[in-house]
Structures are given as C-alpha cells and as structure tokens.
Amino acid sequence: MKCKRCKALAAVALPSHHTGFCPECFLKYFADQVERGAHKHKLFDHSDKILVALSGGKDSLALMQVLTDLEYDVTGLHIDLGIGESSEAARGFVTAFCEKRGLPFHVLSTAHYGLAIPDVKAAVRRPICSVCGKIKRYYFNKFAHENGFTALATGHNLDDETARLFANTLRWDARYLGSQGPMLPGEGKFVRKVKPLYRLTEFETAAYCFLRKVEHGKAACPYSGGATFTGHKRLMGGLERVSPGMKIQFYEGFLRDGRPAFQAACKEGTDALVECAKCGYPSMSETCGVCRTRGMVAEKTAGR
Amino acid sequence: MITVHLEPGNETLTFPKINTAQQLLNKLSLGQTDALIIRGDELLTPDRRIHYGDEITVRTVISRG
Structure with missing residues (x-):
C-alpha cells in the first residue's frame, strides 16, 4: 500500500477513509484532524489557556x-x-512524558482529599467507574477553574464518543443526548470542556503514539472489568468493519441533525443547579455528589 | 518460526508460517483497526508480507477504562 499523499510505503491503513499514509503524512493527517475539529466546533484558539x-x-x-x-x-x-501499582504506573508514564519534553504538569492525589478510589469502592454501592468518573471530572474542573484555565481538554476519541452516543441512544436519555458533543460551554464555575480527538479513532491515537514515540500505559484499570462501554465499543467496531466510515458518520450526523432536537427538549426541563453547601461548586442537591461520597468514605473508614 | 508478542497481556505465540499482516490479524480474530502490527520500529499495513524469523508485536488498541 502506498501513501495517499507522497506515494511512499504506507505505515497506517485507514479503511474508513479508503486510504493509507506513510509515517510523516500520517502525523500531518492526525494534526489536521485535530485542527479541523477545533475550528469546526470552536473548541479553542491560540489565546486559550x-x-x-x-x-x-x-x-x-x-x-x-x-x-x-x-x-x-x-x-x-x-x-x-x-489504586496501588496501577496508579503508580500511570503517574510514572505522565511524569516521564512531561519531564522528557519539558512540558508543564501537575499531579493531584484523590487520597489527599479523602477519596482514594479503593476506599471509595468499599464505601459506595454504585458502580465504581461511575463514581470515579464523577470524582475525576470534579477535580479536573475545580483545578481548571481555580487556576485560570479557559478550557479543559480530555482525550476522548471517536470510539469513546460513539460508544457513549450508542449507550445514550439505547436509553433515549434526552438530557445526556442534548449535552453530548466535542464542546460543552463554560458557565459559572464550570470551565469549557473540549474533546479535540473526537474525529480520531483509538487505532489512530495508538498509531500516532507509536510513530511520535509517545510511551504510554497499556494496562486496563483493575476495576474496569465488565465496563459496559467496552462492550459497546466492540459492537460499534463490528459495524465499522462491515461499513467503514460508519462511526464518524453516526457521530457527525448526530451533532448536525440529532443533538439540536435534544438540546431544545432539554431547555424546557432543566433542573436548577445550586451551590454545594460544603464546597461551593454547582450541585443538583444541597450537597454535591463528591462531598457526599467523601462523607460516606469517612464514615466507612471511622467504622473499621 | 514467526514469533508474535501480544500486548497488553505479554503473551507470546509462534507460527510456522504467516504470509501477510492480514493473515496474522485473521488468525487472531482481529479487524484491521483493532490492533497495531509492529515489526521493529515500523508499523505494517495489512498487505505487508511477514517473513520466516520475524518478531512481530500485536498491540490491541481498545482502551478499557
């Protein structure tokens, strides 16, 4: 297979685009996809922190x-x-990556806030992935807000987004469907959230890391066994194999034709947010979910 | 022999003969975009030939939390 752009030997075949790229042209394609998505949905510009x-x-x-x-x-x-060795390894990859390239980074430990995930798992009855996700979103947003960042970027890719869209559609969850997309505007103490990799698949990010020499963790979280999104990704992967390009069409089609209807429907029934009585961050109830979880962990720990 | 290292999981398999990267994916029941096929410092597209004595790494790409 030859590279579509320069006709050199291809290293990455992309059935969804009926094409292939050599290493150099693939890295260019990858960056172009990020810029295209950032521009199309006004995710951020060069003035953003x-x-x-x-x-x-x-x-x-x-x-x-x-x-x-x-x-x-x-x-x-x-x-x-x-989470023991798993978290130590993850922290090691981040530290090595940033230090090698001289990039600014910070580390925040949930244990410092009474929310080590093994303790949370022991204290709550809900699925741990859901609670862990809530805790991470809370602290990413809090850190961004309190340190003057104008956008919070996450590495969600096209596979993550289509799996989530599929799950939300299976439940016809109007509120989640109305808010799903590559950009969630900032408001009050919520910093704008962006997903610049939403046009790129896991295969493409893995190929990018290999070609750009980015060393990364490959082990799954020890608590993620049976996560429903993994099953959804496999289903979507099967559909993509039969119809290459289906995932990006499904997602872009939803953003263009489906989401506006759900956004309109959600405006009518939006629940008012109040300030959490403990931390002051937006909450659906008097005390936010993270502060309630911290209370449950403290109670469980005291009872040991 | 052709030696194939599977990631993640660190399992190693050997095959007496595999002609192409696509054949290897088929043997492992993987789709074209389910895994990277790595030989040394290069990525192989499915049409690339695999030779006797090659050491290949198959890195599945689906993240699980």
Whole structure:
C-alpha cells in the first residue's frame, strides 16, 4: 500500500477513509484532524489557556503531544487515584512524558482529599467507574477553574464518543443526548470542556503514539472489568468493519441533525443547579455528589 | 518460526508460517483497526508480507477504562 499523499510505503491503513499514509503524512493527517475539529466546533484558539487531563494512557498523552506540536498553550493535570501499582504506573508514564519534553504538569492525589478510589469502592454501592468518573471530572474542573484555565481538554476519541452516543441512544436519555458533543460551554464555575480527538479513532491515537514515540500505559484499570462501554465499543467496531466510515458518520450526523432536537427538549426541563453547601461548586442537591461520597468514605473508614 | 508478542497481556505465540499482516490479524480474530502490527520500529499495513524469523508485536488498541 502506498501513501495517499507522497506515494511512499504506507505505515497506517485507514479503511474508513479508503486510504493509507506513510509515517510523516500520517502525523500531518492526525494534526489536521485535530485542527479541523477545533475550528469546526470552536473548541479553542491560540489565546486559550488549556488544561489537558492526563491519565497516562495513549489518548491523553497523544492529545498533549499534538496540542504542543500545534503550539497551543497547554498544561497537564494527572489525577492519582490511589489504586496501588496501577496508579503508580500511570503517574510514572505522565511524569516521564512531561519531564522528557519539558512540558508543564501537575499531579493531584484523590487520597489527599479523602477519596482514594479503593476506599471509595468499599464505601459506595454504585458502580465504581461511575463514581470515579464523577470524582475525576470534579477535580479536573475545580483545578481548571481555580487556576485560570479557559478550557479543559480530555482525550476522548471517536470510539469513546460513539460508544457513549450508542449507550445514550439505547436509553433515549434526552438530557445526556442534548449535552453530548466535542464542546460543552463554560458557565459559572464550570470551565469549557473540549474533546479535540473526537474525529480520531483509538487505532489512530495508538498509531500516532507509536510513530511520535509517545510511551504510554497499556494496562486496563483493575476495576474496569465488565465496563459496559467496552462492550459497546466492540459492537460499534463490528459495524465499522462491515461499513467503514460508519462511526464518524453516526457521530457527525448526530451533532448536525440529532443533538439540536435534544438540546431544545432539554431547555424546557432543566433542573436548577445550586451551590454545594460544603464546597461551593454547582450541585443538583444541597450537597454535591463528591462531598457526599467523601462523607460516606469517612464514615466507612471511622467504622473499621 | 514467526514469533508474535501480544500486548497488553505479554503473551507470546509462534507460527510456522504467516504470509501477510492480514493473515496474522485473521488468525487472531482481529479487524484491521483493532490492533497495531509492529515489526521493529515500523508499523505494517495489512498487505505487508511477514517473513520466516520475524518478531512481530500485536498491540490491541481498545482502551478499557
């Protein structure tokens, strides 16, 4: 297979685009996709101060690398979840990546706030992935807000987004469908959230990391067994194999034709947010979910 | 022999003969975009030939949390 652009030997075949690229042209294609998405949905521009959520996996580190290459003002934030060797390894990948390239980054440990994930898992009855996600979103946003960042970027890719869209559609969850997309505007203490990799698949971010020499964690979270999104990704992957290009069509079609209807429907029934009585951040109830979880962990720990 | 390292999981398989990267994907029941096929410092597209004595890494790309 030859590279579509320069006719050299291809290294990456992309059935969804009926094409292939050599290493150099693939890196250019990857950056172009990020710029195209950022421009199309007005995710950010070069005046923005962007906080990049770094997990230590391929997507977040690829995001940090490509935004750096495109000369955006980026700073990384890694949240250490306190899950033994798994978290130590993740932290190690982030630290090595940023230090090697001289990139600014911070590490925030949930254990410092009484929310080490093993303790949370022992204290709550809900699925841990859901609670962990809420805690991470809370601290990424809080850090961004309190440190003057104008955008919070995450490494969600096209596979993540189509799996989530599929799950939301299965439940016809109008509120989630109305708010799903590559950009969630900032409001009050909520910093604008952006997903610059939404046009790129996991295969593409993995190939990018290999070709750009980004060392990343490959092990799954020890608590993620049976996560429903993994099953949804496999289903979507099967459909993509039969109809290459289906995922991006599904997602872009939703953004163009589906989301506006759900956004309109949601405006009518929006629940008012109040300030959490404990932390002051927006909440659906008197005390926010993270502060309630912290209380449950403290109670469980005291009872040991 | 052709030696194939599977990531993640660190499993190693050997095959007496595989002609192409596509054949390797088929043997592992993987689609073209389910995994990177790595030989040394290069990525192989499905049409690339695999030779006797090659050491290949198959890195599946689906993230699980």
